[in-house]
Amino acid sequence: GGTKRVLIIFAHQDRKSFNGELLNVATHELESQGHTIEISDLYLQDFNPIATKCDISGNLNDKRVRNNTDGGKHCCDEGEISPEIRSEMTKLEAADLVIFQFPMYWSSTPAILKGWFDRVLQDGFAFNFEKQQILDNGLMAGKTALLSVTTGGSRSMLSDLGVSGDINVLLWPIQYGVLRICGFNVLSPQLSHGLPLIAESTRTDYLSEWRKRLQKIWTEVPLSFPACSDYDS
Amino acid sequence: GGTKRVLIIFAHQDRKSFNGELLNVATHELESQGHTIEISDLYLQDFNPIATKCDISGNLNDKRVRNNTDGGKHCCDEGEISPEIRSEMTKLEAADLVIFQFPMYWSSTPAILKGWFDRVLQDGFAFNFEKQQILDNGLMAGKTALLSVTTGGSRSMLSDLGVSGDINVLLWPIQYGVLRICGFNVLSPQLSHGLPLIAESTRTDYLSEWRKRLQKIWTEVPLSFPACSDYDS
Ligand SMILES: Cc1cc2nc3c(=O)[nH]c(=O)nc-3n(C[C@H](O)[C@H](O)[C@H](O)COP(=O)(O)OP(=O)(O)OC[C@H]3O[C@@H](n4cnc5c(N)ncnc54)[C@H](O)[C@@H]3O)c2cc1C
Ligand SMILES: Cc1cc2nc3c(=O)[nH]c(=O)nc-3n(C[C@H](O)[C@H](O)[C@H](O)COP(=O)(O)OP(=O)(O)OC[C@H]3O[C@@H](n4cnc5c(N)ncnc54)[C@H](O)[C@@H]3O)c2cc1C
Ligand SMILES: [Zn+2]
Ligand SMILES: [Zn+2]
Numbered sequence: 001g002g003t004k005r006v007l008i009i010f011a012h013q014d015r016k017s018f019n020g021e022l023l024n025v026a027t028h029e030l031e032s033q034g035h036t037i038e039i040s041d042l043y044l045q046d047f048n049p050i051a052t053k054c055d056i057s058g059n060l061n062d063k064r065v066r067n068n069t070d071g072g073k074h075c076c077d078e079g080e081i082s083p084e085i086r087s088e089m090t091k092l093e094a095a096d097l098v099i100f101q102f103p104m105y106w107s108s109t110p111a112i113l114k115g116w117f118d119r120v121l122q123d124g125f126a127f128n129f130e131k132q133q134i135l136d137n138g139l140m141a142g143k144t145a146l147l148s149v150t151t152g153g154s155r156s157m158l159s160d161l162g163v164s165g166d167i168n169v170l171l172w173p174i175q176y177g178v179l180r181i182c183g184f185n186v187l188s189p190q191l192s193h194g195l196p197l198i199a200e201s202t203r204t205d206y207l208s209e210w211r212k213r214l215q216k217i218w219t220e221v222p223l224s225f226p227a228c229s230d231y232d233s
Numbered sequence: 234g235g236t237k238r239v240l241i242i243f244a245h246q247d248r249k250s251f252n253g254e255l256l257n258v259a260t261h262e263l264e265s266q267g268h269t270i271e272i273s274d275l276y277l278q279d280f281n282p283i284a285t286k287c288d289i290s291g292n293l294n295d296k297r298v299r300n301n302t303d304g305g306k307h308c309c310d311e312g313e314i315s316p317e318i319r320s321e322m323t324k325l326e327a328a329d330l331v332i333f334q335f336p337m338y339w340s341s342t343p344a345i346l347k348g349w350f351d352r353v354l355q356d357g358f359a360f361n362f363e364k365q366q367i368l369d370n371g372l373m374a375g376k377t378a379l380l381s382v383t384t385g386g387s388r389s390m391l392s393d394l395g396v397s398g399d400i401n402v403l404l405w406p407i408q409y410g411v412l413r414i415c416g417f418n419v420l421s422p423q424l425s426h427g428l429p430l431i432a433e434s435t436r437t438d439y440l441s442e443w444r445k446r447l448q449k450i451w452t453e454v455p456l457s458f459p460a461c462s463d464y465d466s
Contacts, residue, residue, distance in 0.1 A: 043283070050282065106410065108410070111347040111350075112282070163368070174341075231394075
């Protein structure tokens, strides 16, 4: 029990889309449970996904700042984060559960969400490789993350032997290679397949499945991944 | 033999970086072979990675145009592509070999390159699912693609049992899920691992390995993938 804080990262151009309907379901369901919801609507915020000097409010003559080649560590060390990124970091720090709501674009996230990973999850904030603060020791440990993905391809196209490739493999670089590295507990993804191929009733079913799942979300067991100690340092 | 056309998609902020050095090696080696090189320097071009109404020069009151929810098909059908995208498409149409030169960001490409996939490889231009123009029948068939990736992680971190996950799995959503779906023949990736952990001599080795590989690039056998006919339609 207790009140939780939920951050929803929404990466669709239109609230009237099916992605927008999934967002509404989550917002209403979780609010009705008494939790606090924060939404980052990336297109609406005009979020800039380009990792470059606009990350930084510091000295642009500093080669490391200009090039952003050192994983953002330099800026993080010196508190030179741009207000746009600082604001996302603040929301993330407060969150117990982070839901990423997005349509699959080219077997992955839309670029605007990829840029959110690139710019917000900085070295020293979300993880620290040198101090082995990754995986179960990651700086996001204690937080839970969930990908809610809509796809154009059908369930069978995105299955094991399907033409689009197994969706679990497609999501691995995100679920393990981004989220788990930072220490998030990752819940299994919420998949709404086959838009716009599906019947109106299936769309409605997807929405009510999502609502039902969210009713019990706080007791779900996360996916299991290797621990930091499973690797040689 | 014969003169080939090479397109290099460069996704690093700085030509003076190691990525920039790899770009120079490729340009000089391939030019010295008599081929024609075209470079898309995404940061320099201020390439916009956000898939949204700026893709389109058409009627913004058209819901489908505004939302970009139909995979870009609508715009492609009607020739309403923005000049920035049209220009990338023109370069791509002319290319025999496309090299993607980028640093690994969060187990994948930087967002600016992800946005290039999202916006340039449109339905009807790069592939057409309805007409089964994917994989060996994809609209990019006959072209070859190669990912040249630099990483922060070492070779062992990015190996099979490494902490960062197997790089071949991390690159699968791109090599299969983007490039092969469109019909490209995909050569094995060129990997320059462990920047900036490595010695200056290793950096030099990486550059000469890349040059040597490019000398014989035209006879390389691509990675093998399932064919369109291996799947139920
Ligand atoms: C750049 C790009 C890359 C993509 N790559 C992939 C991929 O790799 N794999 C994959 O599986 N899919 C891919 N897709 C498809 C994408 O995942 C789906 O288009 C998306 O998940 C649909 O979600 P939505 O919320 O936009 O759906 P919706 O809002 O439901 O829109 C889906 C369709 O329904 C139509 N629609 C919406 N509302 C209505 C309505 N009220 N009445 C009638 N029609 C309506 C829209 O015009 C649209 O055509 C890609 C799409 C794009 C643009
Ligand atoms: C947002 C982000 C996410 C990342 N995610 C991953 C990931 O998931 N997996 C992974 O393996 N790596 C990751 N990295 C690391 C990234 O892949 C490497 O930083 C990149 O490949 C290095 O390529 P470069 O061309 O910038 O290298 P370089 O130009 O060689 O720069 C690398 C380092 O060398 C320094 N340097 C450059 N030139 C000189 C010089 N002349 N003298 C002294 N120092 C110099 C730079 O300051 C920098 O610190 C990430 C980096 C960023 C910014
Ligand atoms: Zn600084
Ligand atoms: Zn139109």
